[in-house]
Amino acid sequence: MADHVDFILKQWGAQRPDLDVSPMAVIGRLSRLSRLIDAELARTFAAHGLDRASFDVLATxxxxxxxHRLTPAELMRASMVTSGAVTQRLDRLEERGLVTRTPNESDGRGVYVTLTEEGFALIDRALPDHVATEHRVLDALSAERREELAGTLRDLLESLGDVTDLSPRA
Amino acid sequence: MADHVDFILKQWGAQRPDLDVSPMAVIGRLSRLSRLIDAELARTFAAHGLDRASFDVLATxxxxxxxHRLTPAELMRASMVTSGAVTQRLDRLEERGLVTRTPNESDGRGVYVTLTEEGFALIDRALPDHVATEHRVLDALSAERREELAGTLRDLLESLGDVTDLSPRA
DNA sequence: ACAAACTATCTCAGCACTAAGCTACTTAGC
DNA sequence: GCTAAGTAGCTTAGTGCTGAGATAGTTTGT
Structure with a gap:
């Protein structure tokens, strides 16, 4: 059974036989898979009244x-979005009473972000469902294949420079 | 060298030892990798005055x-975005003179989308650079590992139902 | 022939994100 | 102590996307 990416590869072979499009076999599938999984995870988030962005902050x-206290900069480094996006995420969550911002006494420019009791309870409720969805998504793979896949993905991430040190800073 | 996902797994182990968060080793890395690759590809698109959305339509x-003529519905099925997003993509591309919409004579509701000469030339210029970027992104992997990875990703896609038939329809 | 159901494409209001920039604060160097 | 350089977090204007819905056309069933 050919998947969509096989179809794409075949088309390029016919329309641009001069190009070696073989990397698309990986990158096209990575992209498709990531989007499908994102959509699946979003359904679980929604069941808890959350979206991906909100879940990301609460979980971090x-x-x-x-x-469970971090600066906006730490949240930004953990999240792969811009500082403007973090500000907006926090605005929304603060508005819902799920996080608070308090001034950073040792740096007049900064704030600390913490979970409220409600925020803590909500993420603790959502997390098991989230993890269950992740298990389900990978059901088709044996444990061995999952390990192999994780290792390969990690090698690629490292080759692209994704080795950030995430130690909290005071 | 631990990557960011290793760090996350370690944190959950400490904060929620009751949960088996092992799927995050795969799904977290898939997500991160996909985003990094998207950003890298976007740089190449930008060098040709394109964004991901526009490139996607032109390439399809x-x-x-x-x-090289397709209906908006066919473009939608190939692209994993909504019909509204396709309409907007086409609006933008038509405005730039890269595609045209012409009525579908055999179905009064529909249109056909085709590349203009300029659109054709642009995608044909951008494609080799795009493919080169894809090659570079996967440099860290041997051919064997790439094949293995593509197969694993394909199995996961199929298990999630990504087996769409993409035959053009009249 | 007619009505109900379906469908192609577009419209609309709202969403989360981006890049660039701003303000106020902190650090480094003299 | 002072100034230049750097930085934390927010603001702004704009981007591409979504879900829901609208309109007009097509198909199905009687």
Missing amino acids: LRRSDPP | LRRSDPP
Whole structure:
């Protein structure tokens, strides 16, 4: 059974036989798969009244050491979005009473972001469902294949420079 | 050298040891990698005055059989975006003189989208650079590992139902 | 022939994101 | 102490996308 990317490769072979389009076999599938998984995860987020952006912030705070407190810059570095996007995410979450911003006493320019009790409870409820969805999405792969895949993806990430040090800064 | 996802897994292990978060090793890396690759590809598109959306339409038309003519619905099915997004993409491209819409004589509701000469020339110029960027992104992998990765990704796509038939319709 | 159901494409209001820039604060160098 | 350079987080204007819906055309069933 050919998938969509096989079809694309065949078309390019016919229309531009001069080009070696073989990387599309990987990159096209990565892109498609990522989008499908994003959509699947979004459904689980929505069941908890969250979207991907909100979940991302709440989860990042939750997985940090107690008191689950981070600066906007730390959230930005963890999230692969711009500082403007983080500001907007926090605006929305603060408006919903899921996080608070408090001044950073040791740096007059900065704030600290923490989970409210409600935010903490919500992420703790959503997380098991999120993880279950992730398990389900990978059901077709054996444990061995999953490990192999994770290793390959990690090698690619490292080759693209994704080795950020995420130590919290005071 | 631990990557960011390793760090996340370690954090969850400490904060929620009750959960088996192992799928994140794959899904987190898929997501990160996809975003990094998207950003890298976007730089190449930009060098040709294109964005991802525009490139997607032009490429989809270009790889279809001559006369490289498709309906908006076909473009939508190939692109993983909504019909509204396709309309907007076409609006932008038509405004730039890169595609045309002509009525579909056999169905009064529909139009056909084709490349203009300029659109054809632009995508034919951009494509080799795009493919070169894709090659570069996968440089860290041997051919064998790339094949293995493509196969694994394909299995996952199929398991998620991504087996769309993309035959053109009259 | 007619009506109901379906469909192709566009429209609309709203969404999360971006790049560029701004303001106020902090650090480095003298 | 002072100034230049750097930085934290927010603001702004614009971007491409979404879901829901609208209009007009096509198909199905009687």
